[in-house]
Amino acid sequence: MSNVKSTSVEVRLPSQLGYEKVAMSTAAAVAKLMGFREDRVEDLKTAVAEACINAIEHGNKLNDDLSVGVVLSTGANALEVKVIDDGQGLKTLPPRPDIDKKIHGEEDPRGMGMFLIQALVDEAEWVKGSNGKSSYVRLVIRLDVNANAD
Amino acid sequence: MQSETKARVDQLTSPAGHNVTALRFEGDIASTSKDAVLGSYQALPKDTAKLVLLDFTKVDYINSSGIALVIQMLIEAANSGQKVYAFGLSPHFTKVFTMVGITKYAGLFPTQADALAAL
Numbered sequence: 479m480s481n482v483k484s485t486s487v488e489v490r491l492p493s494q495l496g497y498e499k500v501a502m503s504t505a506a507a508v509a510k511l512m513g514f515r516e517d518r519v520e521d522l523k524t525a526v527a528e529a530c531i532n533a534i535e536h537g538n539k540l541n542d543d544l545s546v547g548v549v550l551s552t553g554a555n556a557l558e559v560k561v562i563d564d565g566q567g568l569k570t571l572p573p574r575p576d577i578d579k580k581i582h583g584e585e586d587p588r589g590m591g592m593f594l595i596q597a598l599v600d601e602a603e604w605v606k607g608s609n610g611k612s613s614y615v616r617l618v619i620r621l622d623v624n625a626n627a628d
Numbered sequence: 629m630q631s632e633t634k635a636r637v638d639q640l641t642s643p644a645g646h647n648v649t650a651l652r653f654e655g656d657i658a659s660t661s662k663d664a665v666l667g668s669y670q671a672l673p674k675d676t677a678k679l680v681l682l683d684f685t686k687v688d689y690i691n692s693s694g695i696a697l698v699i700q701m702l703i704e705a706a707n708s709g710q711k712v713y714a715f716g717l718s719p720h721f722t723k724v725f726t727m728v729g730i731t732k733y734a735g736l737f738p739t740q741a742d743a744l745a746a747l
Binding site for chain 1: 691702
């Protein structure tokens with residue numbers, strides 16, 4: 479990406495499940511342009527999809543009148559993705575999922591989205607919006623310069 | 629917007645002579661896939677379908693809601709004395725299934741032949 483000018487791409491999604499795939503495809507296209515390896519592109523796609531699903535389901539509560547903003551900003555060696563909704567943001571991060579507890583009925587089988595986001599990108603932070611709106615999750619995935627030089 | 633999930637059941641026999649029930653999925657595996665994933669599994673006869681093999685070869689997209697459906701299936705299988713295996717996941721989703729711990733309760737294999745050879 480060092481020879482590509484820093485830029486940003488914005489996508490606005492309806493608050494309907496399934497449209498996260500539009501953000502996934504856009505993020506993948508930008509990451510490929512930047513030179514990310516295929517495995518990192520796949521990591522980013524899942525992280526972006528999960529962030530959008532959370533925004534659609536929990537942030538905007540599937541309200542058709544609200545949309546989810548996705549802003550991709552390219553840097554010299556990193557791609558930042560902000561997924562913005564109209565919810566109040568997270569009070570606390572959920573605990574790491576425990577498969578044994580899930581199998582034994584001691585934990586909800588769901589609730590792995592945020593774990594996947596944190597595990598698949600280099601940085602993830604959840605920011606509460608002012609006035610209880612425009613909360614966002616910010617993801618950063620960095621180019622592995624050495625690996626890409628191989 | 630999500631592509632419909634299709635499920636098909638096949639009866640197989642492993643080289644060791646065991647009866648194996650394959651559940652072949654196609655499309656996205658997401659929150660809308662409950663009937664295809666859990667419904668098709670729950671329709672299997674619990675007394676004869678003791679080895680269940682999930683085929684993800686034609687699945688391109690699995691999200692956390694889809695993974696939760698697979699975990700619900702594993703919960704029911706554990707309670708019914710069934711063993712579940714899977715094959716055909718992409719390298720990325722093999723990594724994701726490993727990260728969330730599914731491999732502790734369902735063996736993953738690259739291909740159907742690899743899975744059957746191990747059963």
